[in-house]
Amino acid sequence: MRQVVLDTETTGLEPNDGHRVIEIGCVEMENRRLTGNNLHLYLNPEREIDAGALAVHGISTEFLADKPTFDKVVDEFLAFVDGAELVIHNAPFDVGFLNHELRRLGARYGTIEQRCGVLDTLVMARQKHPGQKNNLDALCRRYFVENGHRELHGALLDAEILADVYLAMTGGQTRLSLGGNDGSEQGGDATAEAIRRLSADRPTLAVVRPSESEIQRHNDKLTAIAGKNGEPTVWQGLTEDDTPLQ
Incomplete structure (x- = not known):
């Protein structure tokens, strides 16, 4: 467009x-x-x-x-x-x-x-x-x-x-919080990140894959969030086909 x-x-x-x-x-x-x-x-x-x-x-x-x-x-x-x-x-x-x-x-x-x-x-x-x-x-x-x-x-x-x-x-959510507190960091005006221009011809960003220990800490965090909210997180419902970085 x-x-x-x-x-x-x-x-x-x-x-x-x-x-x-x-x-x-x-x-x-x-x-x-x-x-x-x-x-x-x-x-x-x-x-x-x-x-x-x-x-x-x-x-x-x-x-x-x-x-x-x-x-x-x-x-x-x-x-x-x-x-x-x-x-x-x-x-x-x-x-x-x-x-x-x-x-x-x-x-x-x-x-x-x-x-x-x-x-x-x-x-x-x-x-x-x-x-x-x-x-x-x-x-x-x-x-x-x-x-x-x-x-x-x-x-x-x-x-x-x-x-x-x-x-x-028009960008929707601008910041992602895994804190599971009050949702105050979930996008919105008050917490929008400062805009910085990026060159249109910048090189492709490298994909850094997580280590096994990082994946385990991530899963532990999701479990803690699910326990606080009383239901599984969206990420826990994903399959391997839904998560191309794994």
């Missing part, structure tokens, strides 16, 4: 008021793994940037003066995202701006929704954490995703951070 985590920066809040996209950041994932194939574009909006927007992203009109306009990069952008599922935080904002840019170029480009699926991580977060803050900074704290290097918003940086948040938010 190919997904593209996407974020944009703009000159203001409302495209119907003439505001434009000034930065696009795209991070590609295939089968939930970062591929390292990213797209990063700065755009000349041919207009001034609102003071409020400048305070958020720090991208000035002067910096964008020699950057291409959207019509010069639209084919490159669409080729990158075509057919992918877009993962976006507060998708209506970014999709609305991108569709506004496409409409300015005529009907031949259609809409983002006609080319891509769209998954809104803000909607997902609100469903998982109702009544809590669910902006990107709050989710980074909740899922232990490092974002200390993020002093200002930036489309590519925010897309990279959102990719880590999305993987953590």
Whole structure:
């Protein structure tokens, strides 16, 4: 499955008021793994940037003066995202701006929704954490995703951070406890491991087989857990065919 985590920066809040996209950041994932194939574009909006927007992203009109306009990069952008599922935080904002840019170029480009699926991580977060803050900074704290290097918003940086948040938010159990105490280490937000990026081309991990004494200590631990819970553990119900490492 190919997904593209996407974020944009703009000159203001409302495209119907003439505001434009000034930065696009795209991070590609295939089968939930970062591929390292990213797209990063700065755009000349041919207009001034609102003071409020400048305070958020720090991208000035002067910096964008020699950057291409959207019509010069639209084919490159669409080729990158075509057919992918877009993962976006507060998708209506970014999709609305991108569709506004496409409409300015005529009907031949259609809409983002006609080319891509769209998954809104803000909607997902609100469903998982109702009544809590669910902006990107709050989710980074909740899922232990490092974002200390993020002093200002930036489309590519925010897309990279959102990719880590999305993987953590949809990854299910993140830590396995054999303690058999209160289950407090069984995944969940509060005990999520810090996210660290791994290279997509890293070597295959070596398989270290347990010794006989390690297997015996493992079995003793399972027996102790089963005694406390009053029923056998899942592992004790496995056969040799279910346990390829033995």
